[in-house]
Amino acid sequence: MPDSARISIVVVSGTLERLQMAAMMASVGAVSGNAVTVFLSMNALQHFRREAPAPAAEGPFGKLLTEKKAPGFRHLFRSAAELGDAKIHPCSMAVDVLGLQSGDLEPWLAEPLGLTRFLADAQGGQSWSF
């Protein structure tokens, strides 16, 4: 696989619009023949707890997302993993800071990952942050 077909996505925001855009890129990228790795940290990770509260909108577009029939970001990330073999990792530091135990997070997430490993895997490919 060429480097350009490896996509690494860092998600740190907990706002609906950024989570949605990251999920759209991860899902479409993964089902289009790219190797997608997602790294969830900071304010983003809390939204991947089981039965997490809905994220707040950043602006008017986020409010529209909730009103319209846009596919939910969790559904899209899960589709990326299940249909496109995307690897969606919680940041191991964020897991520790939030005091999360195994079983607190969505079961379709991959194992927690450290930043050193994520950066090593991302080297040479496309990288995106939200």
Add this chain to the structure above:
Amino acid sequence: MAGRTVIDARGSFCPGPLMELIARLKFAAVGEEFEVLSTDKGSASDIPEWLRKVGHELLDTREEAGVWHIALRKTK
């Protein structure tokens, strides 16, 4: 040959129609045909683009009364 399976994704937004199609294709046999119904204009161009990229066959695409009909065959 069995008829075309219709995937009614009307009312959904990008990338919902594409993801619904892919979920169905994953468990379909080679040669099966599908027709995606979508009211999302972006999906009407994105789905044919995705078919070209991954190698499935686009059979037909047309718009009727604000609904795009995208017909395709699974080829692999």
